Structures are given as structure tokens and as C-alpha cells.
Amino acid sequence: MSASISISSRTCHNEKKAGVFPLSRVQHGLKMKRTDRNLPEPDLSPAQLCDLLGRVGTERSVAAFETIFRYYGPRVRSFMAMKTRDAQLAEELMQETMAAVWNKATQFDPDRGNVSAWIFTIARNQRIDAFRRKRPAFDENDPVFVADNGPLADVELEGRQDAELLRKAMESLPPEQLDVLKRAFFDEASHSTIAEDMGIPLGTVKSRIRLAFEKLRTTLEGRR
């Protein structure tokens, strides 16, 4: 079988059907010869992403998952490449991450969740596993866990509102603060490395982090 032959379910990607919600499994098995083609990234709002991932979780919708894959696949791959500097490894970690998204989608709560944040945490954890490190985490089902009884702790659509607010708040951050956050999240750079690379004192890195999160916290709490 040559590399250009579909081994699974590519048959539905003709131009007419490859809209935002392409069919996928319907024609599974009809093996047709196709050359490898790009699947363009859709432009989606946090609310649309929430609905799509919600459908992956509840209906196990392959069509909704394909749209998610088109949107996040390139992003996760770039994220992985920034740390690993290895295109092959980045590709594998992207596949691992997106498979985990499919498997864990049943745990995603579309009324509370923020899809981009949720997928970031899955990608981050895959990256930690790939480097054989450990990151202990709390367990919400632990009887000793102290639950949040704060105001509006269970606001409806909280996650997607937060996602919109954060998107806007991030756009209003000064570029020098945004740069520090990017380096921290994507390169996994230590604060001293960031300071060295940017030619600024360590204290300045820390104060930029503090200022950025003061702003983001105020934005989110303004809603509460």
C-alpha cells in the first residue's frame, strides 16, 4: 500500500463536504487514492469550541472532534516544538495530546469549562510525561480537599465567560508582560533564563509576572 492511499477515513474530504463539520466515519472503509492535503484551520470562538468539545464528550462526535483537531492540532504542535526543538517529537506529542483530548472529553463540562485552558493543561501534562518528570496535583474527590464556597463558585457558563474575558484582558497587557508569560508557558523557561535572555534583572521578570496576573485576576473578579 503506497503512502498516498488512505488507510482509514479520508474519503469525505472533498471540497463540498469539508466545511466546518465534515463527515468522517460515514464512509470509513471506502479506500480511495488521495494525495496528502492540508486541512485548513477553522476560526472559532471560545463558545463554539465549548459546544464542539461538549459534543465530543456527550455524543462522541467524530465530526466535532475533527474540527477541534484542525483548530488545536497546529497549535499543540507549535507548542511542543518550542520546547523540544524536534519536529518529529513535536508531531508525536501532538498526536498523543489530541488522542488524550478525545479520551478525556467525557470529563469536560461544557457549562463550566474553558476549552483552550483545558487543552493547554493536557498538552502541558503530556510534555511533562515525555520528559519523565512528575507533577503532583490535588484531587477534587479527596475528602480532605477544601471546596470553593466563594461567591458565584458555580456560575453557569463561567468557563466560556472567563475564556472571553481572558482573551480580551491578554490583548490589553503590555507587550513586555506578554513576552514573559509566553516564554514561561511555551518555552518552559525558568525566570532566571528569561531574565538573561531579555537582558533584564530577575526582579523585573517577577514584577512583570505579578503585574500581569494582578490585571488578569482583577478582570475575572470584576465579573464576580
Place this chain on the structure above:
Amino acid sequence: MSVNHHISDALLLDYASGNLSEGWSLAVATHLALCPSCRRTLAAMEGAAGALFDKVVSERPVTTSDWDAMMARISGPDTAREPAAAAPKPSTHARTSAGVIPEPLRSYLGGDVETLKWQALGRGAYQIRIPTSDPATQVRLLKIPAGKPVPEHTHEGRELTLVLAGSFRDGEDLFARGDLEEADGSLLHTPTATEGEDCICLAVTEAPLKFSSWIVRMIQPILKI
């Protein structure tokens, strides 16, 4: 009672970005289990990372063969459908009252306070060394008798102390259950357990330098290095 001493943004950002090693992460995650306020900040940080994700300008889109590879992975039996796997797992110790030590620390210790095997440090203080796979840190649970200072208190570099029972005073500040003290080597401090109740706390410090040569090991106590 709510927590008064929280994780600094810089430290929490390291945890949120996956850049904090296991020993430090254990103190941060155990504090998070007790502190809804820091969990909200963590959620804001992960939300910020998500917003950055949305802004990523990708080098190239995924292709039909990428999607085929994905389909091949997820076409097997759908394990996520199994309802039993999603049910909350019972804690390591069934109990009627909530207990003292939250996860993830309880699993590292193998149980809650009543099952712990303490090692005497002298003058009424006890410790348990907590093994991790992180060579850069030393992780211990300490029990300080009420009214007594924390023993052996010389360290270099960062130190995290999380109170789990009782409380201690450090200068003007009172640290009680859930409070996290973040100190560095430049800070001279003498934490002392408050009268009335023994203080149990998790202490994470930078691992002491280990010299492999037996000669160095022998002269180490003499040189006090």
C-alpha cells in the same frame, strides 16, 4: 478558617507552566488542595495559557494524513465510555471525619497522621523523610512540639513550609493550617511552634550537596560544608 499566606505568582506560574520540579510541586499542590483562592489564580493562569494558545500562529495546518493517524488511534474500543472508570475513587483511607493530610501528600506518606512512623530528631521534634524522584529537593514532614523552635534550621536557597496542623510564628507572622511560607536563603528566620498544639508541617528545601568521595565525606563535618 481560611488561608492567609499564599503561593507567590512567580512560584504558581512555574507550577502552572509545568516548570516546577516534583519536590516543590508537592508543597504547591498540597497547598492548592486547601486553598480555593490559589486554585482560582491557577485557573486564571491556565486560562491565560489557553488565551496564548488561541493566539499561536501555526506554521502549517494539519493534513489529511495527520487526521488519518489520529483516526487510527481513536478508532479502537472507546474506553472513555466506561462509566465505572469515571466514578470518584475512594480515598486511601475510608474515614468519617475529613482527616488532616490532603492529596497528593497523603499518597506520598502512605496514609494520614494516625498511621505515620515518625523519626525522633531530639528535643521532642520528629520528622519523616518523604522520598521523591526529584534529586534537587529534600522533602520532609516535621512535627514540632508546641512552643518549641523548628530544629536544624540552617538552609540555603529556597524553602517552602506548609502548615498542616497547629501553627507557627515567624517574626510578626502567624502560619496556620494551609498557610505556605516561601523563604530564601537570604532570610534569617526562626519559626517557632505556637503554644497549645504540636505543629505538623511539610518542609521542602534544596537538597544538600552530596560529596561522593569518602575523604570529602569525612572532612565535611569538620569544615562544616
